Amino acid sequence: MKTIEPKSVTPIAETFPPPSISSWNHHHVLDLDDFTREEIELTLEITDAMSEILTREVKKVPTLRGKTIINLFYEPSTRTRSSFDLAAKNLSADTISLDASRSSIAKGESLIDSLRTLRALGADVVVMRHSQSGAPYLAAQHVNTSIINAGDGWHAHPSQALLDLYTIRRHLGKLADLKVVLIGDIKHSRVAHSNIWGMTTMGAKVTLCAPQTLLPYGLADFTNQCHIPNISIEPRIEVAIKEADVVMPLRLQLERQQSGLLPTLREYIHLYQLNEKRLSLAKPNALVMHPGPVNEGIEISLEVAHGAQSVIEEQVTNGIAIRMALFYLVAGGKSNET
């Protein structure tokens, strides 16, 4: 698959501080709902520079030397945690990963206490994953350490959405006016939620395709109240995919079927699996994306997941670059105290 290379990559060392960093106004990265188009552009530009570092033989720069970044994961995660960890190490930060099941958190320490302890240990940035929606917002209210939300409950996963935007732009050259189709468990997907904010802010049109039991309640009210443009719902996959530029099936947690939201996986596969036949309804160069981990043969067929249009693996690589950019923006350059 042909990629459009970013225009004139400047080595990161020469871009410090990038001219437009003064437009960055985020001490924390909690969701994309408070990101302007310019801020997203800035993040993607810096990600270009970070991507270049990843192509070097020695993929390490001293940018965040002496900074401490702590991964605080209350929920199991391999990919996201490794991605944040590598991103921090590539920037020469010192990193620690705390697994909630193995620390004092399991002994009943409150979230706020844990955060205060991490601050006292000198954390400059805390990357937080939590099964409760809003947990990083609680953290941000009580400590001044920068918080990066690595996924909270059903709510948000901003770094994933940013890497999706980055991947799309790298391949299709733009985001505005693209048709993006999200398929599957929108209701419980923090990736979908952050993508709805990010994609529409960048001018893309988003179609949500799912059985009604996997759609959030009051979606139309939500988009009206929050002035989110260009969102549509289309439960029929063949109609939804038509002329799409990007098709993104979401991971189907198997417990959704067990809790009765779906009668059988068989019917879900029958109605919603992204297969070659359905993909052929999209634009010929449409991208196939997936936030991972993939249930091959459930939400996506094996052929499509590994097919020519799939950029799923590249999403993983871009994830490191995006997270390097976020670390740089919140912890590098100047202080962003607000």
Next chain:
Amino acid sequence: MRPDLLIKNALIIDPSQKTDRVADVMISQGKITRIGEKGTVPVQKDSIIIDVAGFVVCPGFIDLHCHLREPGFEDKETIATGTRAAAAGGFTTLCCMPNTNPPLDTRATIDYVKQKAEADGSVHVLNIGCLTKGRQGKELTEMYELADAGVIGFSDDGDSVASSRVMHLAMEYGRILHLPIIDHFEDNDLANGGVMNEGWVATRLGLKGIPAAAEEIVVARDIALAKLTGARLHIAHVSTEGSVELISNAKEKGIAITAEVSPHHLTLNEERIMGSPARKNKYLTYDTNAKVNPPLRTKKDIAALIQGLKDGTIDAIATDHAPHTSVDKLCEFGLAAFGISGLETALGCLMNLVHEGQLDLITLISKLTCEPAGIIGTKHGELGTLKPGCQADITIFDPNKEWVVDSQNFVSKGKNTPFDGYQLKGKVMVTIVSGNVIYHDTSIKIEGY
């Protein structure tokens, strides 16, 4: 002999007597002895005189629904602190819910609370007994024994009685007691672990919603059972438009049903969870102080609740005062306790509705005094009235005093209020229980006290 108490220049609003005039009130030996035209009430030489020009004088407020937490949860509230908070809020009678530890499901536990209230309480405390043993929803309590111990109704509040059969039996068995059965109206299976109203805000925040139907299903079921059995049914904390409609229809058909609504459901909607208008928040707050069950609903529901108060569908305003410790609330939204500490802000919030022209003052006072008194009955004396000869439970408030809510100044142990920082207009100045001034605002000087 206690000295007499004369309340001068009072604007007396007593809906039980349809009184709305300026007069003087004389209190002697704990009872109201006389209400007379200004200056016509003879004064004894050693009488204590309170001049209340510009203030409203009304029967003491009655709260049909509050949680005093004792025994078992004394870190959240005690009978001593809860009743003092009530006094500060203008409440002279509290009906406390039995979801304590142990729950109030036997005469012994009811007696314990009665003794505690006698010893530590600043205001009258009445008990609601459990409907089922241990609030388990399985076996009925000894309802006749509890009635004999003085309970004013039966409830497993905090939990809905899931079994329609058990609710049916309770209504049949206890019917001739003529005491209300108060359910907590929530279909647990449908609510399914939800933490706020199901709607766009829940979607915005990624939180699990509780549909309005979870309340309405149980309201409808209990109305059907009340119709079947002829038992008295009281609907606690009504929160949805659909419930108001169901209650209104039931009343039209002559079913013995009454209903209450809380101040927070009348004044706040689900959006409050995202942030407080009294604070400048850069980010979403996921404010656990606005987490309550039933959840804060929508503007449309609020309009229906206010209309329900006006047209008589809803009989009373009850606080559902639910104090919690900061540990219970200072955590992730999904893990935080449900409940609002409401006694001390009730009048102020409700007066905002009056000032906005949404509710008239006389209706408001009647929903806090004679109407809840009618639901309790006269077994515990004549409540909610200023009739001469009745015990002098009186609330005096300044309808126009503006003040800013500061939870740290709450008398209640529970600082969990969504109104922190709100400017309210309307404040309790003096609370009198059985003829004794048990609370007065610091701005009021009372000679002899």
